[in-house]
Amino acid sequence: MSLGQQKAPKAGESRPTQPLAAGNGEAGRPEGQRLSPLALLSVADSRVMDAQAERLSSALPEELMQHAGSAGAHEIMRHYAPCRVLVACGPGNNGGDGYVLARILRAQGWRVEITPALPPQTPLARAMAARWKGAVVPFSPQAAAEAELVVDAVFGAGLSRPVSPEVAAFFAAADRIVALDLPTGVNGDTGQLMGEVARCERTVAFVRRRPGHFLLPGAEKCGFTRAAEIGMPARITTGFPVRCWRNEPGLWRLPRQHPLDNKYTRGVVNVCGGTVMPGAALLATEGARRSGCGMARIASDPAHAGVFRNGPPGIIVDTAPLAELLTQPHRKYWVCGPGLLPQEAGTLFPVLLEAHCCVVADAGTLDWAREDPQKLRGAAVLTPHDGEFARVFGPVGPDRIESARKAASLVGSVVVLKGYTTVIAAPDGRVALNVHATPALATAGSGDVLSGTVGTCLAAGLPPWEAACAAVWLHGEAGRRAAWSEGGWPIAEDIVAQLGNARGTAEKGTDDPG
Ligand SMILES: NC(=O)C1=CN([C@@H]2O[C@H](COP(=O)(O)OP(=O)(O)OC[C@H]3O[C@@H](n4cnc5c(N)ncnc54)[C@H](OP(=O)(O)O)[C@@H]3O)[C@@H](O)[C@H]2O)[C@@H](O)CC1
Ligand SMILES: [K+]
Structure with missing residues (x-):
């Protein structure tokens, strides 16, 4: 389409964003969408797939197992020189x-022994055990210690209770471990450890990876993880109702620059400025500007506006009363919380909701809603860290995904539960896990930068869940770049400075969501 044919967006309107590439849940998902490479499969998802496979063809489950075992073998042949391998097998599939x-x-000439942690129980495990013609050794820590490589095929998706001390001692004695599906003892849905778990070098997952591969403490036990295609038929995977994804570009798509853009079509972000911590509001505003909004403004009471006016020259400072500002154009998107006292948030936030603004609630606004989450109902996105989450909703439980999901459904807002693995939960149950980040982001002001970045992604026209996912990724990418350029120790301003580069990187990534 030539430029002449393109319809100019009206001033004050963001250009419509492109449709999601990969990540929709049921809502809005075209029929027959292929299983996203970013999908994460819960244990229940795998059970559903297994049951469907069995219904489709009685021979299929065995074929899938052949492919799964073969994927594991090829992973080992790719990454290890031939050595003495001990395969520890559990009772299930x-x-x-x-x-x-x-x-x-x-069959490839490797020296391989089997050690059964428990005798095979399922029909398929029995059948495969019956075909094993090689050496079988007793299940003991000594056997594990003597092997050059141990394969963990003891428990995967079927782990139902803590592993026994005998199993734990076996893996503790092993030097190098490759796990199939999950390291024994890691819960595939929550990443929680059920007993003592040894650290594996690699984990080969099947069809897609699991949430537990990305959630602490289990994530640290998995080593390098990879999902192998095992021939799960497209009839089963196509349109499969996934509820959890890895957060990468492709799950969302930010608008690219356009010849007809102006500062208003790119989106205007407004930030509430408080009286005692102006730096936080300035960081949120700079986060918004650097991540690509067209304009960022701070609303301040006149007595405290000086500090904002002495801030970066590209920031516009408004001192009119909030109710008056809200009658003006370009006042839809707000970041409310960074640098606000709870009582300040309590006077501003309800006014923004009353005016049907699209609000990111952070810091002071979350503190204002202490033990009363319904005060936040109407916010588009909440961005609590664990402490803020606990003050509003109660402590984050061992199932981080479930905690975020419940909170999102309770208040009807997207919840960004920040941490090593940031969980982005939508009220409809969709969840994205973000590990595209760095521990270097744990520095004062980093969260303020994130809330401004969420403001930009909302003002760009993305729906709240996609906007939150995009912002968390941009913030993580900027943090990685800042860490790289600052010897591993960036401060919030360094993260801000990398947001433009992060957005450029996200654009390149959109064509390849895997
Ligand atoms: N679609 C896919 O992705 C495909 C998946 N495939 C593979 O299937 C695997 C899932 O198989 P699975 O359901 O048989 O479960 P699995 O983990 O082998 O163990 C269950 C057994 O262990 C027992 N048990 C549990 N915890 C225990 C404990 N602490 N201590 C002692 N016992 C314990 C449990 O006992 P129960 O709870 O019934 O009492 C039951 O007997 C999956 O991880 C993948 O590798 C591939 O083959 C191809 C396609
Ligand atoms: K395993």
Whole structure:
């Protein structure tokens, strides 16, 4: 389409964003969408797939197991020189995968032994065990210590209770471990450890990875994780109702620059300025500007506006009363919280909601809603860290996803539960896990930068969940870049300075969501 044919967006309107590439849940998802490479499968999802596979063809479950074992064997052949391998097998189908893997490696000339942690129980595991013609050794820490490589095929998705001390001692004695599906003892849905768990070098997942591969403490036990395609038929995976994704570009798409852009079509972000911590509001405003909004403004009471006016020259400072500002154009998107006292938030936030603004609630606004989450109802996005979350909703439980999901559904807002793995939960149950970040982001003001970035993504026209996901990724990418340029120790201003580069990187990434 030539420039002449393009319709200019009206002033004050953002250009419509492109449709989501990969991440929709049921709502708005075209029929027959292929399973996103970013999808994360819960244990229940795998059970549903397994049951559907069995219904589709009685031979299919065995084929899937053959492919799973083969994927594990090929992962080992790709990354390790031939060595003495001990495959520890459990009673279920995870064990079944292990017997297949052992057979394939042995056929390739590797020295392979099997050690059954428990005898095979499922029909498939029994069948695969029966085909094993190689050595079987007793399940003992000594056997694990003597092996050059141990394959963990003891428990995967079927882990239902803490692992026994015998199993824990076995893996503790192993030097190098490759796990199938999950390291034994890691809960695939929550990343919680069910007993003592050894650290693996690699984990091969099947079809897609699991939330537990990305959530602490389990994430640290998995080593390098990879999902192998095992021939799950498209009839099952296409349109599969996934509820959880890895947060990467492709799950969302920010608008690219356009010849007909102006500062208003790019989006205007307004930030509430408080009286005692002006730096936080300035960082949020700078986060908004650097992440690509067209204009960022701070609303301040006249007595405290001087400090904002002495801030960066590109920031516009408004001193009219909030109610009057809200009658003006370009006042839809607000960041309310950074640098606000709870009582200040309590006078501003309800006025913004009353005017049907699209609000990011952070810091002071979250403190104002202490033990009363319904005060936040109507906000588009909440951005609590664990402490703020606990003050509003109660402590984050061991199931971080479930905690965020419940909070989002309770108040009807997107909840960004910040941490090593940031959980972005929508009220309809969609969840994204972000690990595209760095511990270097744990510095004062970093959260203020994030809330401004969410403001930009909302003002760009993204729906709240997609906007929150995009902002969290941009913030993580900017943090990584800032850490790299600052010897690992960036401050909030360094993160701000990298947001433009982060946005450029996100644009390049959108064509390749995997
Ligand atoms: N679609 C896919 O993704 C595919 C998945 N595949 C593979 O299937 C695996 C899932 O298989 P699965 O359901 O048989 O579960 P699995 O983990 O082998 O163990 C269950 C057994 O362990 C037992 N048990 C549990 N905890 C225990 C404990 N602490 N201590 C002692 N016992 C314990 C449990 O006992 P129960 O709870 O019934 O009493 C039950 O007997 C999956 O991880 C993947 O590797 C592939 O084959 C191909 C396609
Ligand atoms: K395992």
